[in-house]
Structure formats: C-alpha cells, structure tokens
Amino acid sequence: MLKKQSVVIAGGGSTYTAGIVMMLIENQDKFPLRTLKFYDNDGERQKIVADACAIIIQERAPEIEFIATTEPEEAFTDVDFVMAHIRVGGLPMRGLDEKIPLKHGVVGQETCGPGGIAYGMRSIPGVIELVEFMEQYSPEAWMLNYSNPASIVAEATRILKPDSKIINICDMPVAIKKGIADIIGLADGNDIVDRYYGLNHFGWWTEMLDKSGNDLLPKIKEHVAKWGYGPSSVENDNPLLEEASWMDTFQKAKDSYSVDPETLPNTYLKYYLFPDDVVAHSDPTFTRADEVMANREKTIFAECQRVAAAGTAAETSFEAGEHAEFIVQLAGALAYNTYERMLLIVENNGAVANLPLDAMVEVPCLVSKRGYEPLAMGIIPQFQKGMIEQQLAVEKLVVQAYLEQSYQKLLQAITLSKTVPSATVAKAILDDLVEANQAYWPVLK
Template sequence: MKQHNIVLVGGGSTWTPGILKALTKHLHEFPLKRVVLYDVDEERQEVIGEFAKILFAEEAPEVEFTYTTNKIEAYSDMDFVFCQMRTGGYPMREKDEKIPLGFGVIGQETCGAGGFAYGMRSIRDMIEMVNDVRHYSADAWILNYTNPAAIVALALDRVFPDDKKILNICDQPVNLLRSYGRLINYDYNKFEPTYFGLNHFGWFTHIFDENGNDLAPKIKEMILQGGFRPVDAEQRDQSWLDTYALVEDMVRDFPEYLPNTYLQYYLYPQYKAAKLDSHHTRANEVMEGREKKVFEECRDIVLKGTAKKSQVVHNDAHGDMIVEVAASISNNLRRTYIVIVPNNGIVSNLSNDVMIEVAASLGINGPAPYAVGEIESFYKGLIEGQHAYEKLTVEAYLEGSYTKALQALTLNRTIVDAKKARLVLDALIEANKEYWPELK
C-alpha cells in the first residue's frame, strides 16, 4: 500500500490536533510517509507543531513530520492537501458575527451576512492555494474543509472548472448521523443515508439500516418526543446545544425530512436574531473555550513531553472524516460520503451549475454521486434562492461588483430588506478592507 505525503493547510487551527490523531488512527488504511503543517501564522502553528512532534514520535515514529510557513516546502511532492484555512482568524469571525447583529440581523459564521463576509475573504486565499498546489504538486488531491464551503465550492468550480481533484466536504452531516445513532442507540457506521441540498442547507430524506429499513420516521418521532442533542453533548458549548434543540421545531413544522441544523437560521431568522447576543457571540465562546483549552493543553503536552492521555487529541467527525475520505479515494474503496459536487442532473429540476451536497461513493476517480431526482416546490424554492445568493456572492468577488454584493445580501433569507442589506454591506466593506477586492 502506498505511503502518502500530505500537507495540512491551516496548521495552527484548533481542529488540527484531532486531524493529526485521526491520521495516526487510520495508518492501516492510509499509510503516511510525510506530514507537513502549513500556516501563515507562525506563532499559532508553532504551538500545534511542537505538540504534533510528540504525538507522531509516540504513535507513528516512522512518519516524517515537519511544520512550515514556506509554501514551496509545504506544497512540493504532495499526494493530498487537507485544507482548513480561516482568513482573518477569529478576530474577523467576531466582526462577521457582531456587525450584522448591530443592524438586527443574524450574525453567524457561515450563514447570512457573516457567511457572506467570510466567503468573500476565503475566495482569494483558496484560489491562491489551488494555484500554488498545482504549481508544485500538479496531481495532488485537494480535500477542502474551508468555510463557508458552499461559497468556496462555487468559486473554485467557477475558477477551476476542469480540475477534477478538488473535493469540498463538510463534517456536519456526519455529526448529525452520529447524533441520530446516539438518539436511537444504533451504530451510525451502518447507516445508508440519502441527502440533498446545499452546504449547511440540506435534508436527510431517508436513513436506511443495513437491512434496508428506513429509520428516519423513528428518528423524527423520538426528536418530537424528547428533543435532540449532539452526540458529544457533554463537550459542547450551550450555543451548540441550543442549535440542536431547535431541530425539534423544524421537524414539527416541516416533518417530511430531517434538516441540517443550520437551516434554522434561514427558516426562523427573526427568532434566531433575537436570541443572539451582539456583545458575546459564538466567536467569543470559541476563543474563551476551545481555542484557549487546545492551546493550553498543547503547551502542557510539550512541557511534559508526552501526549498520552491527552484530551486535546480525541477523535471526532472532523478528523476522522477527512482521513477516511482520503483513504477511500486512494484505495478505491468506494465508500459513501456526503460531499459537494456540481449538480449536473443529480437533482433533475435544479440547474446544473448548483454545487449540490449529496451522497456519493468515493473512489480513485473521485465522487460518483447518487441521483436524487425531482424535489418538491418548497425545497426547490429554498435552494434556488440560496444558490442565487451564493452565485452572486462569487460574482461580486470576481467582478468587484458592489451591485451584485447588494443583490446577494438582499436575496439572503436572513436579511431580505434591501435598505438593511446596504447598511450591513457598507459596514462589512469597511471592516474587510484588508481582505476584499474593491467593490464598485
């Protein structure tokens, strides 16, 4: 079995330890020769990188590990690129969340105006990353976690339409499957899900067990009877518990399918905006919670010289999924994952240029998506409106168009009102001068 060279872009992320642990866990099916962390923030990455040296020394000493801020070293002779960059870091995420809330509309990392701002920042660096990778490792697979994945996927498809080795993925569908498994006391690995939508904007239509029985009705019934919690509820902040709890409302109002948790921002925008604190948002929770904990523990591991019994390197969906996806591609395993691909008839009554999130088998030639067929008017209307917003966002960036940016935010269900959209847009332009192109 081939040993792989991989680079993890965004090496200073708090999610990196979990991915590194997943790499050591899956060595039997995804052998490694060299692992490189790459980040433009040297200080953040050094903390994670020094921790990683200890982790690999203890769990995979045969793997060559380095970390760098040099893109030539990072991207040369790579088989896989795992990407999880966050342009602007958490300080800009905080602005993404607080600026819209100041105008009475939802401030959220990937949804609404916050997602728009983050998307406009991500596009530039993602395009640069793909160009750099293709220069130094022309045949590498690029597996992308970078948010907002819907906008990023659309932009990369527009700029690199012939590049068939870019795959955009998201771990939230897997988080939901894990949580359904906990709810009904069932091994989620045995689920065979059917799913359609856009990233952070989709629905499970069926969840089959290994005998072909649809468990979705049972899952919906149990949610309506006792609510819904994430599989790792004991480790989650209150805001995430609140997010999962509102799934009960969505199932009650729209009982046909099981919704992605993020749909609540679009289905109940006024309610959600009223519940969010403009002075203390999710970004603050992360900086005060996971961010602080991960960096403190990584430093402690370096001082102790061992990563054994560490809580920072626990396995989760985020780490396991990206490594399992890489293994499925490399070994032509053709396992089923929910991924983001050009529609091209998958949902027959949506346009082909929609970047649809859907179940697909993954092998050496990439995803082979499963057909969905026609979807009903309610879901079609929601998706078409959201896709138009995403498409206009990408065009606003590529064309430097203020008008298209305003159109995008006006279309978004979390805003709707054009006058409010203009106020929010102008405030976001001021905050993002360092990152966005000039909009005219």
C-alpha cells in the first residue's frame, strides 16, 4: 500500500487550482493523500476556489482532510509536497507587464522580454518566501515550483537557496507533446520519449520516439512545416487550442521551425525569432491578461460560485489539465521511486556539454526518491548555443539586478533581450516598469 501524502497548494486562489485538485482526486490510486491544504495571501480570492473544492473533495474523496488558510505555519506544517503556482501582483500587474513594452513597440508577454523580466523581479521574493516557510515548518518536504517566469526563478533559487529541495517545472512542453500526440495518432503525450535542451520557454527537441523506439520526427516535421503544432483541420482534442491566442501561438511554430528544420521548437521561440510580427499582431489595449480576466478567470470563478451555491459538484465542468497531470506525476515519482523521465529545469553541470555548468537548463531527467538526475544532451549546434547564451545572460543579469538592487544591471538585461531593438528603447521601458512596480520591486540604485 502506498504511503499517503500531505500536500499544500501555494496559490490556492489560482484559476488552475481546481484542475490540480481534480487530478489529485482522480489519481488517489497512484498518489494517495491524507491532507490537502490551500495557502494564499489573498484570502478572499482563495475562498472562492476553496469553497468549491471543499465540496468536490467531500463528495469524491472524503477521506482527505482539507484546509484552506492564509497562515504560513498552518499551511506548511506537516506537508510532504509544496505545489507552488503563485502570481505576485496578480493579473492586473500581468496586464502592465504586457502593455508597457507594447507602448514602446516591443513584445508584451508575461514570461518573455521586458514583461517577463518585470514579472521575474516580482516573483523572486515571493518564491523565496515559500521556500523559507517550507524549510521552517516541513524541512523534509519537496517544493514543485510552477510559478513563472520559471527560468528567472530557477536562477534565483540556485543562488539564494542552493541546498533547498525545490524543482522548477513548466507544462508547456507537456502541452506541445499532447498536441503532437493528437497529430500523429498516439493516445497520450506520455507515449513520446523525447530529447530536448534549452532554457524554460526557450528550447528545442532533437528526438521523439514512441515506446517501441520508432522515430516519430519525420511525420511530425511534415505536419509542423505546414501547420505548426496546430491541427490540420478545425477539429482538435486540445482544449488549449480553443483560445484564439493559443491557436495562433501553436500555428506560429511553423515559422520558428523553418529557421532550423533539424529540430522542433518550443512555441515561445516566436517571441524571440519574430518579435516584429508579434508586435504587429498585438492589441496594446487588450492583451492576454485582459483575455484571461474576461474569459478563463470569469468562467472558473463563476463555476466555483455555482458549485458553492448548489452545495454539490455533481455536474461540475472542472477537469484536470496538462499542468495538473505533470505536477502530480512528478510528485509521485519523488514519493514512490518510479524513475519517471520528465523535463525539468535544473543546473546544467554538463548535461548540455557546451553551455556553462551553472546554467539552469531544461532537459530530460530521471526522477526518483533520490531527486532528479539530468540526462546528457551532448553538444548543441552553434545557432541554438548562441541564442541560449544571450538569453541566459539576460536571466542572470535580472537576478543580479534584484540581489544588488541595480538599475544598471536591469537596464543591461532589458537591452540584451532579443525582443528589444536598442538601449534607448530599453531605458524607456525600464523607467515605466520601475514606476509601475514600486509596490513590488526593491528600490533600484
């Protein structure tokens, strides 16, 4: 019989929390729980989600003790795993991350370019605080961090918490592989055994095999050259692609692929390879943050309130998503020694032979009770190496700017971003971001 686990979801008020709860409930045979806790510093927002999830748990898994709290000691005491997906500043600050760069003709995106840098400066102290809570109240626990921007957060935890039990993860490759599985007729993205290297939201696949060892790349490349990761017809089974902005992102992979047809690109590379095109097709008055607030957030919260008012979740529309599946799979591998092969963001230490040892790279790892073991991806081509080193320098400068409270280093980071055309534009964006983030950033000198 598997040992039952205690989990706290940090960011209990997130629109993704209900999906994680559904996945946890559906996987009690693989990852049984004794306790599930929510923690959020916004108690009012968390209550909306928690009231609905309390009903779901009572009806579907009443053996699980459920607690929702804003008190760190109550949340982090006696837990085995911290599943963290916080958004410091919420969606309103995400909106500024997107709109301020666009005002200057630069990509406005939550994890890429100046917007991602601004978000990173806010996320660092928030994630570090969670690590400290975990280490104070449950020092043997693992933190599975899903908070963005993952590369900047990973670099910060590498420096500030080098001995902490934290694993930084991202579900974008999982979502892409699900789309690929649909394209080539596999039942699940987990049926694909891949080789991949890069930084978070900045990587390439070099190999995809099925479980029998058959090469899937020729068929996949033929499709991507025509349609990107989008479907070849209007019908598709990927719920992510129901949103126009995500469909465009998946289809744009066709152009990113054309830059190097020897590999398959992460969808986020469009922001670095085609920033002018992204800006041209962006509405600076209605960005992705507005879209989320108008659609996903409104829909999720309305369903939470409907369930709470009805007193039953018998007909709830909540479903477990790819992000939830990935985080539960990772926790199970750590708890039960299953040696899953998963893409994680880890210190390089030679996994990519011609990148710095201290780079926080995203590569396949074997996950067990020992933690994670990165697999060697070898020497990567000059094009990818050059792009990665530039972006890596950006991310390291952001963390240095945070630690040193350095305006100059943050200016250098924004100037070096491939999405920004000049130091003049970088300074104008930075000055606007400094003003917008006064409540969140350290005072820069």
